[in-house]
Amino acid sequence: MVQFVHPSTEDITLSGVLGALADPMRLRIVSSMIKKNDCMSCSEAAPCPNMAKSTLSHHFRILREAGIIRTGKVGVENRNVLRSEDINKRFPGLLDEILKFAD
Amino acid sequence: MVQFVHPSTEDITLSGVLGALADPMRLRIVSSMIKKNDCMSCSEAAPCPNMAKSTLSHHFRILREAGIIRTGKVGVENRNVLRSEDINKRFPGLLDEILKFAD
DNA sequence: TCAATAGTTCAATATAATTGAACTATTGAA
DNA sequence: TTCAATAGTTCAATTATATTGAACTATTGA
Numbered sequence: 014m015v016q017f018v019h020p021s022t023e024d025i026t027l028s029g030v031l032g033a034l035a036d037p038m039r040l041r042i043v044s045s046m047i048k049k050n051d052c053m054s055c056s057e058a059a060p061c062p063n064m065a066k067s068t069l070s071h072h073f074r075i076l077r078e079a080g081i082i083r084t085g086k087v088g089v090e091n092r093n094v095l096r097s098e099d100i101n102k103r104f105p106g107l108l109d110e111i112l113k114f115a116d
Numbered sequence: 117m118v119q120f121v122h123p124s125t126e127d128i129t130l131s132g133v134l135g136a137l138a139d140p141m142r143l144r145i146v147s148s149m150i151k152k153n154d155c156m157s158c159s160e161a162a163p164c165p166n167m168a169k170s171t172l173s174h175h176f177r178i179l180r181e182a183g184i185i186r187t188g189k190v191g192v193e194n195r196n197v198l199r200s201e202d203i204n205k206r207f208p209g210l211l212d213e214i215l216k217f218a219d
Numbered sequence: 220t221c222a223a224t225a226g227t228t229c230a231a232t233a234t235a236a237t238t239g240a241a242c243t244a245t246t247g248a249a
Numbered sequence: 250t251t252c253a254a255t256a257g258t259t260c261a262a263t264t265a266t267a268t269t270g271a272a273c274t275a276t277t278g279a
Contacts, residue, residue: 027217028140035135055226065269070227089225089276110213114130139236158257168238173258192245192256 017077017084022099025080030104033079034111038064039072043081044115046095054090120180120187125202128183133207136182137214141167142175146184147218149198157193 020029034040042058055073056066073093076082081100082093100108123132137143145161158176159169176196179185184203185196203211 027214028138028143031134031143031214032138035131035138037131040131040134066226067228067270068268070225071267073226086226086275089223091226104217107213107217110210111130111134114207114210169257170239170259171237173256174236176257189244189257192254194257 017086019077019083020080022080022102025100025103027104029079030081030100030107033075033081036072036075039076040111040115042072042076043095044112046082046093047097047112053093055093058093120189122180122186123183125183125199125205128203128206130207132182133184133203133210136178136184139175139178142179143214143218145175145179146198147215149185149196150200150215156196158196161196 034043038061041061046053046058055069061069073082073084073091077084080096080103083096085092097108137146141164144164149156149161158172164172176185176187176194179196180187183199183206186199188195200211
């Protein structure tokens with residue numbers, strides 16, 4: 014059984030958030046998640062089919078460990094949710110400000 | 117003679133800005149620059165004496181090539197200025213929002 | 220039971236960061 | 250005008266991180 018590691022809200026760092034969102038691929042993932050405002054599987058959230066699934070898995074791990082998404086396994090797939098509330102508690106307004114300029 | 121390369125305002129990218137500011141050292145450099153609101157030499161702007169000057173030079177280059185600072189040589193030292201106006205033209209409000217959370 | 224699906228982990232390679240040493244350019248003093 | 254000091258760059262080597270294919274785990278549904 015795979016256990017996912019998520020930082021607590023107070024452990025979310027600015028460098029972690031910025032570093033996670035600095036990658037265009039990861040920014041697009043987060044951007045597509047906020048648009049749907051819903052849980053998404055990894056392949057659904059990643060608008061980039063020509064990428065190794067191991068790389069994709071890596072990107073989701075970075076987002077997870079930065080405290081940006083929460084991942085849970087439901088059946089055969091992962092469900093990813095944006096941790097908007099937690100990020101806003103830690104850095105009010107930051108996420109929206111960044112996502113304003115995504116794509 | 118060393119020539120510094122600076123991107124034009126429209127070539128400043130979100131990934132570039134976020135990536136540049138994702139490093140704690142570089143964020144501190146930018147943070148110390150906005151506080152003084154003035155030109156600063158590299159060693160003056162970098163509040164971290166125990167770091168190789170080649171590494172410092174590398175960090176200033178990243179900031180420069182991301183379009184965050186402008187560097188000019190005056191006498192024996194470099195003068196660095198924050199490109200606040202350019203960044204705000206490209207991504208209004210973003211820089212302030214990020215720097216709000218930098219210690 | 221077994222193939223299909225969704226993703227992780229691992230080992231290898233490719234790319235980026237860090238550093239010491241050698242270099243350039245400018246100043247200021249002998 | 251020579252020469253040491255200052256401020257930073259560039260280079261080559263090391264270290265760290267990213268990317269990928271292949272093998273693996275876990276769950277579903279036929």
